[in-house]
Amino acid sequence: MCNTQTKSRTIFLSLIFLLFAFNQAQSEEKIKPLEVDWTFKGITGKFDRASLQRGYQVYTEVCASCHSMNLLSYRNLGEKGGPEFSVDQVKAIAANFEVEDGPNDEGDMFTRPARPSDKFVSPYPNVQAATAANGGAYPPDMSVLVKARKGGSDYIYSVLMGYEEPPQGLELDDGVYYNKYMDGQKIKMSNPLSEGIVSYSDGTNATVSQMAKDVTTFLTWSAEPHLETRHKLGLKVIIFLIIFTILVYLSMRRLWSRIDSEK
Amino acid sequence: MSENYVPSSKFGKWFNDRLPLLTLSKHLTDYPTPKNLNYWWTFGGILTFCLISQIITGIVLGMHYVAHADMAFNSIEHIMRDVNYGWLIRYIHSNGASMFFLAVYIHIFRSLFYGSYKSPREIIWILGMLIYLLMMATAFMGYVLPWGQMSFWGATVITNLFSAIPLVGESITNWLWGGFAVDNPTLTRFFSLHYLFPFLILGLVVLHIWALHVPGNNNPVGIDIKKPSKDTVPFHPYITIKDLFALLVFMIIFSGFIFFAPNILGHSDNYIEANPLVTPKHIVPEWYLLPFYAILRSVPDKLGGVILLFASIFILIALPWLDSSKVRSAIFRPVYKIFFWILVIDVLALGYVGAMPAEGLYLLVARVATIYYFAHFLIILPILSRIEKTEPVPLSITEPVLGGMPKTEMIRSDKKNV
Structure with a gap:
C-alpha cells in the first residue's frame, strides 16, 4: 500500500521537477542580470545616504532630460529615509525649476520658481510630446520603475551597464541600440552614461558603474520611499510576535497538561 | 448547554430578557470541542482573522483610494507615499489576500482529508464553497483596483470569458463592463462590489459557523462524539489558546511577507x-487563481474552457454526494489517502502550469492534470467509496481501536503523514 503511494508520489514529483528543469533550460537563453550587493538588501537593509544624493544628481543631470518622475515632490528629497538633503538644499533644488501656477486674480496663468511642495517638473508637457521627441518610444516615468520591472534594482543596474557593440550580423535600425540585458536585446535609449558625464560634488570618481549604482539606489528609494521604516518596524514586529508566541505556547502547554494527564 | 442562562447583574438580566444576546455569547463559549483536534483545525480561526483584517485595512484604504481610471493608480501611490503608514496598510491588504487564500486552501484540503464534508456537515461544506467562490470574485475585483497593467488586462481576459456564452454572451460582457471595453465604469462598479462582497462573505461565515455548531466539529479520527465528558474539551480556554498560538505563528509568516518581501507575490x-494600447507579454492572474486559469486554457475551445472552469468549482459542491463512503477520515481509508495526495499534487501542478505559457509540454501537463482533476471527483471517488475496504475505526475518541492500537499513537502517526 505504502509502496504504491510512494511510487505515485515519486512519479508526480519527478514530473514537476522535469517541468522546472524545462523552464530553467528555457530561461537560460536570457542573460541573467548582474547582481549587486546593495546596502538596502536584507532585513536590516538601509540606503546609502551619499549614494542617494549622488543618484539624485545623476537623475537630474542625465535622466531628467527625458524621464519624468511625477509621483515625487521636491520635499521628498529632504524626508527621513531618503537622500535627506537639508531644508535649505531642498528649497534651493526646487527653486531651480519653473512651474506653471494660476490662475491669478486677473485670470492669467503664470510661472514661478518651484517650491518643495511641488511635484518634480516633467521634461515634456505630456506623454505624446515625450513619445514624439524620442523616436516613438515613450521614456517611462521613473517614480516606481524599479518595482515595475522584473529583477528590480539588479535589472535597472544591468541595463545601464549592458550597452555593447551589437554582435556581427545583427542589423539595427536607426535609433535602436544593442543592450544585452534588455528583453530582445534592443533598446531605444542610447547609452546614457559615460565616464565623467557628471562631476560629483563629493569628489567621488564618476565611473559608469558608480553612476549606475547611485542612480539605481536613488530609483529604488523613489519606488519604495518607506523601505527603511518598513525594515525597522518589521524587525520589531517579528521579535514581538516571536516572544508573544513563545509565551502563548507555554501557557497552552500548561493548560492542556490537565487534559493530557486525564486519560 | 445553558439554555436558561441568567445574567448576574440586574441590567444584564433586563437586557437579556429583551434581547438574548448574552445567552448567545454563552452558547459560543460553551461549545464542546473534540479534544483530539490537530493544528489543521486551527485554520478556521485564522481565516476569521484574515477576513476581519482585510475588512479593516480595506475600509481605511477606501478612505484614500480614488476609483477613477485617471486617478486610481496615482491614488494608490499616494497611499504608499503620503498617507501615514499607508504603505503598511496597503501591504497588509495586498499580502493579506494571498495569506487568506493560503489559509483557505489548507482549510479545504483538511476537510477533504478528514471527510469533514460528509453527513451531517454537507451544509457547512456548501456554505464554505460559496464563501470560497465569493472570495475569488472579491480578490479578482480587488486586483483590478490599482489600475495597473495586470489589473486592466486581467479584467479584460476574465470578463471576456462571459462573451463565450452563446447568444447573450456579448450583451452580458457589455453589461459587466458598463460599455464596450474595460474602462472607468468597469473600475467604479468593481470598486463598489469589492466593498460589498466581504460583508456578504461575513454573513456566510456566520451561517458557516452556525451550521458548524449544530453537529459540532469533525475530528481527525472522523467519528462522532460518544461521551461528551470524556471526548470533548470546552472551546474556551483550550481551543481558543491553541487557535491563538497557531494564529501567531501564521502572523509571523504573514509579517515576513509584509515587511521583507511585500511585492514578491x-x-x-x-x-x-x-494602458489599453499595450498588451503585456504574459497575462497571468494571482497565484491563488492559477489552477483554474490552467483548466481554462487547457481547452482549445473558449466556451468549453469556460464551462470546465465553472464546473471545476461547482463539482466541489456536489462532493458530499459523490463520495458515499461512510468512513470520514482518510486515516482509515488507505486507498483514498493515496488519491488525496495525488489530487494535492495534481492541483499544485495545475497551479504551476497556469503560470507558464500555454504551449508545448506545459499545455500537455495542463490537459492531463485537468482530466485527472475531474476524474478524481467524477470517477475515482464514486467508485472508490463503494469498493474500498476501510480499516476499523476506533470506538470513541478516547477509547482504543478494536485492534488494540492506543489512540495517542494514531494521532501522532497521522500528524507525520500530513
Missing part, C-alpha cells in the same frame, strides 16, 4: 499604469 507589471 504580485506581478511587477502592476506597477505600470493601465
Whole structure:
C-alpha cells in the first residue's frame, strides 16, 4: 500500500521537477542580470545616504532630460529615509525649476520658481510630446520603475551597464541600440552614461558603474520611499510576535497538561 | 448547554430578557470541542482573522483610494507615499489576500482529508464553497483596483470569458463592463462590489459557523462524539489558546511577507499604469487563481474552457454526494489517502502550469492534470467509496481501536503523514 503511494508520489514529483528543469533550460537563453550587493538588501537593509544624493544628481543631470518622475515632490528629497538633503538644499533644488501656477486674480496663468511642495517638473508637457521627441518610444516615468520591472534594482543596474557593440550580423535600425540585458536585446535609449558625464560634488570618481549604482539606489528609494521604516518596524514586529508566541505556547502547554494527564 | 442562562447583574438580566444576546455569547463559549483536534483545525480561526483584517485595512484604504481610471493608480501611490503608514496598510491588504487564500486552501484540503464534508456537515461544506467562490470574485475585483497593467488586462481576459456564452454572451460582457471595453465604469462598479462582497462573505461565515455548531466539529479520527465528558474539551480556554498560538505563528509568516518581501507575490507589471494600447507579454492572474486559469486554457475551445472552469468549482459542491463512503477520515481509508495526495499534487501542478505559457509540454501537463482533476471527483471517488475496504475505526475518541492500537499513537502517526 505504502509502496504504491510512494511510487505515485515519486512519479508526480519527478514530473514537476522535469517541468522546472524545462523552464530553467528555457530561461537560460536570457542573460541573467548582474547582481549587486546593495546596502538596502536584507532585513536590516538601509540606503546609502551619499549614494542617494549622488543618484539624485545623476537623475537630474542625465535622466531628467527625458524621464519624468511625477509621483515625487521636491520635499521628498529632504524626508527621513531618503537622500535627506537639508531644508535649505531642498528649497534651493526646487527653486531651480519653473512651474506653471494660476490662475491669478486677473485670470492669467503664470510661472514661478518651484517650491518643495511641488511635484518634480516633467521634461515634456505630456506623454505624446515625450513619445514624439524620442523616436516613438515613450521614456517611462521613473517614480516606481524599479518595482515595475522584473529583477528590480539588479535589472535597472544591468541595463545601464549592458550597452555593447551589437554582435556581427545583427542589423539595427536607426535609433535602436544593442543592450544585452534588455528583453530582445534592443533598446531605444542610447547609452546614457559615460565616464565623467557628471562631476560629483563629493569628489567621488564618476565611473559608469558608480553612476549606475547611485542612480539605481536613488530609483529604488523613489519606488519604495518607506523601505527603511518598513525594515525597522518589521524587525520589531517579528521579535514581538516571536516572544508573544513563545509565551502563548507555554501557557497552552500548561493548560492542556490537565487534559493530557486525564486519560 | 445553558439554555436558561441568567445574567448576574440586574441590567444584564433586563437586557437579556429583551434581547438574548448574552445567552448567545454563552452558547459560543460553551461549545464542546473534540479534544483530539490537530493544528489543521486551527485554520478556521485564522481565516476569521484574515477576513476581519482585510475588512479593516480595506475600509481605511477606501478612505484614500480614488476609483477613477485617471486617478486610481496615482491614488494608490499616494497611499504608499503620503498617507501615514499607508504603505503598511496597503501591504497588509495586498499580502493579506494571498495569506487568506493560503489559509483557505489548507482549510479545504483538511476537510477533504478528514471527510469533514460528509453527513451531517454537507451544509457547512456548501456554505464554505460559496464563501470560497465569493472570495475569488472579491480578490479578482480587488486586483483590478490599482489600475495597473495586470489589473486592466486581467479584467479584460476574465470578463471576456462571459462573451463565450452563446447568444447573450456579448450583451452580458457589455453589461459587466458598463460599455464596450474595460474602462472607468468597469473600475467604479468593481470598486463598489469589492466593498460589498466581504460583508456578504461575513454573513456566510456566520451561517458557516452556525451550521458548524449544530453537529459540532469533525475530528481527525472522523467519528462522532460518544461521551461528551470524556471526548470533548470546552472551546474556551483550550481551543481558543491553541487557535491563538497557531494564529501567531501564521502572523509571523504573514509579517515576513509584509515587511521583507511585500511585492514578491504580485506581478511587477502592476506597477505600470493601465494602458489599453499595450498588451503585456504574459497575462497571468494571482497565484491563488492559477489552477483554474490552467483548466481554462487547457481547452482549445473558449466556451468549453469556460464551462470546465465553472464546473471545476461547482463539482466541489456536489462532493458530499459523490463520495458515499461512510468512513470520514482518510486515516482509515488507505486507498483514498493515496488519491488525496495525488489530487494535492495534481492541483499544485495545475497551479504551476497556469503560470507558464500555454504551449508545448506545459499545455500537455495542463490537459492531463485537468482530466485527472475531474476524474478524481467524477470517477475515482464514486467508485472508490463503494469498493474500498476501510480499516476499523476506533470506538470513541478516547477509547482504543478494536485492534488494540492506543489512540495517542494514531494521532501522532497521522500528524507525520500530513
